[in-house]
Amino acid sequence: MCLKVMNCWLSVSLNEECVVYCVPISFCARDLGPSMDLEGMAKISILLVGLWLLVNWSGLLDAKYMKYKNPKLSIDTRVEDLVKRMTLEEKIGQMLQVERKYVPADLLKKYFIGSVLSEGGSIPAPQASAETWIDMVNEFQKGALSTRLGIPMFYGIDAVHGHNTIHNATIFPHNIGLGATRDPELVKRIGAATALEVRATGIQYVYSPCIAVCRDPRWGRCYESYSEDPELVQAMTEIIPGLQGDIPNDSPKGVPFIAGKEKVIGCAKHYVGDGGTTNGIDEHNTVIDRDGLMKIHMPGYFSSISKGVATIMASYSSWNGVKMHAHHDLITGYLKNTLHFKGFVISDFEGIDRITSPPRANITYSIEAGVSAGIDMFMVPKHYTEFIDVLTMLVKNKHIPMSRIDDAVRRILWVKFMMGIFENPFADYSLAKYLGIQEHRNLAREAVRKSMVLLKNGESADKPLLPLPKKAPKILVAGSHADNLGYQCGGWTIEWQGVSGNNLLKGTTILAAVKDTVDPETTVVYKENPDVEFVKSNEFSYAIVVVGEHPYAEMHGDSMNLTIPEPGPEIITNVCGAIKCVVIIISGRPVVIEPYVGSIDALVAAWLPGSEGQGVADVLFGDYGFTGKLPRTWFKTVDQLPMNAGDPHYDPLFPFGFGLSTKPSKALFSS
Numbered sequence: 054m055c056l057k058v059m060n061c062w063l064s065v066s067l068n069e070e071c072v073v074y075c076v077p078i079s080f081c082a083r084d085l086g087p088s089m090d091l092e093g094m095a096k097i098s099i100l101l102v103g104l105w106l107l108v109n110w111s112g113l114l115d116a117k118y119m120k121y122k123n124p125k126l127s128i129d130t131r132v133e134d135l136v137k138r139m140t141l142e143e144k145i146g147q148m149l150q151v152e153r154k155y156v157p158a159d160l161l162k163k164y165f166i167g168s169v170l171s172e173g174g175s176i177p178a179p180q181a182s183a184e185t186w187i188d189m190v191n192e193f194q195k196g197a198l199s200t201r202l203g204i205p206m207f208y209g210i211d212a213v214h215g216h217n218t219i220h221n222a223t224i225f226p227h228n229i230g231l232g233a234t235r236d237p238e239l240v241k242r243i244g245a246a247t248a249l250e251v252r253a254t255g256i257q258y259v260y261s262p263c264i265a266v267c268r269d270p271r272w273g274r275c276y277e278s279y280s281e282d283p284e285l286v287q288a289m290t291e292i293i294p295g296l297q298g299d300i301p302n303d304s305p306k307g308v309p310f311i312a313g314k315e316k317v318i319g320c321a322k323h324y325v326g327d328g329g330t331t332n333g334i335d336e337h338n339t340v341i342d343r344d345g346l347m348k349i350h351m352p353g354y355f356s357s358i359s360k361g362v363a364t365i366m367a368s369y370s371s372w373n374g375v376k377m378h379a380h381h382d383l384i385t386g387y388l389k390n391t392l393h394f395k396g397f398v399i400s401d402f403e404g405i406d407r408i409t410s411p412p413r414a415n416i417t418y419s420i421e422a423g424v425s426a427g428i429d430m431f432m433v434p435k436h437y438t439e440f441i442d443v444l445t446m447l448v449k450n451k452h453i454p455m456s457r458i459d460d461a462v463r464r465i466l467w468v469k470f471m472m473g474i475f476e477n478p479f480a481d482y483s484l485a486k487y488l489g490i491q492e493h494r495n496l497a498r499e500a501v502r503k504s505m506v507l508l509k510n511g512e513s514a515d516k517p518l519l520p521l522p523k524k525a526p527k528i529l530v531a532g533s534h535a536d537n538l539g540y541q542c543g544g545w546t547i548e549w550q551g552v553s554g555n556n557l558l559k560g561t562t563i564l565a566a567v568k569d570t571v572d573p574e575t576t577v578v579y580k581e582n583p584d585v586e587f588v589k590s591n592e593f594s595y596a597i598v599v600v601g602e603h604p605y606a607e608m609h610g611d612s613m614n615l616t617i618p619e620p621g622p623e624i625i626t627n628v629c630g631a632i633k634c635v636v637i638i639i640s641g642r643p644v645v646i647e648p649y650v651g652s653i654d655a656l657v658a659a660w661l662p663g664s665e666g667q668g669v670a671d672v673l674f675g676d677y678g679f680t681g682k683l684p685r686t687w688f689k690t691v692d693q694l695p696m697n698a699g700d701p702h703y704d705p706l707f708p709f710g711f712g713l714s715t716k717p718s719k720a721l722f723s724s
Contacts, residue, residue, distance in 0.1 A: 121475075128470045132463050138202060141455075144462045145444050150209060150399070152434035153177075153189070158196030164441060165200055167465060168258070169193050170209040171218060172402060172434060173549025173606065180220040180557070183485035186254035191479050198478060205469065205478040207318065209258035213277060214663060215243075215497070216250040216488070217546050221559045223250060223493040223664060224542045228263060228289070229641060230504035230660035232279035232684030233712070237291035239500060244295020246493045248317045253488040255480030257472065258318040260366060262292045264353030265328035267642075269695040270685065272333030273610025276543060276641025276661055280684040281697045281709065283352045290356040293319050300361035307393035310361035311472040314481060318468060321357035323368035323401060325383060326350045333695070335608035336369035336407070346372065354392070363396045363468050367428055369407055378404045378423050385427035397429035397464035405431060417443050424453055429461035489559060494665055501659075501668025506681040507713040509656040518595070518635060518655040520675025520718055524572035525594035529632070530579045532624050534639040535599035536564040543641055543661035544606030551604025560664025563599050563637065570670040582620045588631040596628045597673070601639030601659075615691050616645045625649045637669065643687040647706050658683070675718035682712040 120126055120134035136144075146165025153169050160166065177189040190208050197206035216222035225231075225243050234240070244262075251259055266286050267278035279289040294300065296319040298312020311318060326339035326346055341349070354365070365388065368377040377383065378400060388394050405423040406412040413419070416436075420443045423431065433440045447453045469475065487493075511517040534540045538560050539552040547557050555562065561569075568577050580587065588596070600621035616622075617638070626649070628634050635655035638644065639662070650656065658681075659669055671677045687707035688696055696702060698709035 121470075124476050128467055131470050131475075132466045135202065135204070135466055136459055136462055139462065141445060141448060141458070142441070143200070143202065143204075144458050145441050145448075147204065147462050147465050148430055148444075148458075149437050149440060150430055150432045151437050153193070155435040156437070158192045161193060161196035161206060162199045164437065165204070166197070166206060166437070167204070168206050168209060168430065170432065170434075171211075173211060173545065174218065174547065176218065182220075183254045183488045184482065186219070186256065187480040187482055187485065190255035194478050194480075204466075205474045207257040207469065207472070207474060208255070209260060209318075210251070210256050211261070211545060212247055212251050212256075212259040212317075213261050213263065213545050214542075214661075215247050215493075216254065217542075219250070219254055219488065220547075220557070221489040223489050223497050224546060224558065224560065225497045226500050226504050226663050227276040227543055227545075227641060227661040228279045229276045229684055230662060231500065232285055232289060233506050233658075233660065233681040234500065234503040235285070235288075235682055236503055237288045239503065240289050241291045241295035242496055243500060244292035244319075246295075246496055248296045249315050249484070249487045250489065250493065251317050252315055252481070253484045253486070256317070257474065258320070258364075259296065260320045260322060261296065262290065262319070262321060262357075263323070264290060264321050264357060265323060266350050266353070267328040267333075267685065268349070268697055269328075269330070269333035270615060270642035270688070271612055271691070271694060272328065272330065273335050273605055273607055273612070274327070275333070275610075275685075277545075278328050281686060282684070283349050285684060286353045287356045290321070290353055290360060290362075293321070293357055293360040293362050297361060297363060304361060305395075307358050307395045308361065309363035309396040309468050309471055311363060311468070313473065314477060315484070316472075318363045318472060320364040320366050320399065321354060321362045322366035323370070324354065324365050324377065324388065324398070325368060326372050326377070327368040327370050330370050332613070333611065335611050338371045338374060340373060354388070358392055358394050363471070364399050364430075365394065365396065366399050366401055367404060369401050369404060376408045376422075378428065379408050379419075379426050381426045389427055395464070396468060397461070398427055399430040400428050400432050402432045403434060404428075405433075417447070420444055421447055421452055424457060424461070429464050494560075497663055498665040498668040498671070501662040501665050502671040502677050504660055504662065504681050505669065505672050505679055506658040506683055506711075507655070507672075507679040507715065508658055508687070508707055508711070509650065509653060510713050510715070511654060517715070518633060519673065519679070519715055521595060521597075521635065521673050523570060523575065523674050525575050527576040527578060527591065527593055528567075528571070529583070529588065529591070529593040529596040529628065530564050530567055530577060530599070531581065531583055531596060531628050532599035532637075533581060533618075533621065534563070534601050534637075535581070535597070536562045536579060538562055538664060538666075539604060540601070540639060541661070541666060542604070542663050543602075543639075544604045544610065546604065550606050550609060553604070558664060561666040563597075563666040563669050566667040566670035567597060567673075569667065570674050570676075582624055583627060585627045585631055588628050593632050596632050596634040597637065598624055598628050598634055599637045599639060600624055601637075602641060602644065605641075610641065613691065614645070615642070622649065625653065629653050635673065643685065645691065646687075647689050650706070658687075672715070675715065678715045678717050679712065680714060682710050683707060685709060687711075 147167035150168035263277040329339040
């Protein structure tokens with residue numbers, strides 16, 4: 054603003070808008086003499102009032118012409134206008150994502166924080182309602198909007214098989230089960246349902262999908278991978294338009310797209326090679342040449358970018374000894390410059406801390422390495438003031454150029470403008486009604502039945518055990534996983550490591566589903582761990598045994614033996630050695646089953662089916678046929694691992710793509 058006094062007139066020009074405001078003031082420089090009288094002092098007072106009015110009026114005009122607040126302008130124009138107005142402190146604040154427990158809303162204003170998150174199990178209150186979540190998110194938003202430039206924040210959460218942290222949400226099968234469906238259109242519908250339930254709680258950003266290609270089931274995150282096969286993983290990236298919306302046909306390649314208030318920001322993760330670490334050890338080193346990396350681990354990112362994914366998360370793991378969080382060649386050189394990804398790259402939780410070993414050994418180096426590599430937003434849950442101080446110092450000392458900061462901020466702001474959060478920053482309470490609705494539970498049930506893989510069915514094709522008869526005098530249901538929603542859902546459910554029991558989840562256990570499906574005259578007996586005498590003495594028509602892994606997540610699930618926990622093997626032996634049985638394995642990956650296959654009449658891989666156990670009963674009793682196919686190889690012994698389709702030493706118990714089929718049938722009756 055240019056302000057001047059000319060011939061006792063005041064003029065204001067507002068940049069290129071050419072707005073001129075003139076106030077006639079009966080005052081000239083001669084009134085400033087030492088012998089100024091009361092009349093002169095009055096003239097000065099009038100001048101000061103005029104100046105005050107003028108400055109405030111011009112401030113209003115300046116706000117009116119803030120281009121970044123004009124939704125009619127292009128996103129590029131709005132981004133550039135806003136970046137030009139921002140201080141270094143404001144820019145660095147936008148690059149931060151902080152855990153809700155460590156940042157009250159007023160600190161969002163103080164530090165200009167760009168995003169808030171919930172780590173696994175981080176909730177505003179026990180069994181919080183959708184409205185309680187919305188209240189919390191809106192409070193954070195008020196803090197963000199109270200800053201000088203009023204830049205809204207977005208809130209992130211792990212919604213990796215439905216809105217899995219939230220009480221009463223629909224819990225879908227984990228990705229390994231969805232891979233078994235071979236149904237990208239189904240996965241897209243699951244993405245849309247998940248997005249709507251996430252928005253029902255006011256949250257706008259999900260760390261999904263995981264497009265890892267798990268090459269070794271000993272990895273504790275293998276259930277987050279759709280398959281060992283890169284082409285199948287690519288097909289399942291159809292979840293992205295489900296989460297974010299269908300990208301317009303004329304959209305430029307690599308540009309993020311979010312379709313509106315019922316959609317969320319998606320996140321393809323973990324870039325890149327996370328599923329290929331040696332011996333499946335979480336966060337460790339993927340040893341593979343560049344050609345192998347491109348053929349096995351990169352294709353999912355090609356598809357995700359083409360479908361407009363808004364963000365990509367860096368992996369904790371390394372590629373040939375170089376930490377991905379510090380890998381300039383793959384993040385900036387390849388992802389941004391070669392693949393032309395225009396969204397933003399986000400770190401994993403405390404990801405920069407783990408660039409060094411031990412973590413946080415040299416945080417200045419780690420911050421410089423992460424920012425220089427091309428990461429744009431940083432999950433720094435609690436040490437965010439340290440991040441601000443160190444990054445400010447690195448920029449002022451010219452260790453990191455301002456151009457790198459501006460690139461990061463432009464990408465973050467671009468996504469914020471695209472999603473419409475500047476125009477509609479607050480959560481919509483009218484969406485709360487969509488949390489856990491029956492339509493979504495029906496969809497989850499469909500996914501469960503399509504994910505079931507039938508591995509064995511009777512002594513031969515001529516003598517199948519399945520589908521089971523609904524009408525029988527008495528049947529036995531046994532096993533640790535038959536009546537446990539927490540086990541049924543697996544890790545990343547309510548808590549980071551999952552839960553046990555039925556109190557914290559809304560859904561249908563497999564036991565309840567069996568009882569709801571059989572004929573009313575059929576007696577269903579449940580005993581978790583029956584002994585042989587009990588089984589033999591009760592004259593059961595057949596038994597359903599449900600056993601498997603206990604919940605786990607990330608490194609806590611790394612396993613070098615992959616055995617079914619006790620008493621699972623004992624239950625299989627006691628029951629299947631005495632009567633006809635179908636064994637249902639609840640697990641996030643293939644497990645050791647070869648020693649028991651001979652005594653089992655029918656064997657089903659149910660993966661981690663989630664809250665809707667009725668889908669298991671749908672196929673067991675023939676209301677629907679089995680159609681699922683193995684998304685990964687089922688080994689004989691762990692000594693064979695890693696072993697994937699096409700390997701020279703390939704000798705599986707059940708090969709990749711295997712799965713027996715059955716046809717739907719009317720109600721069946723036992724002999």
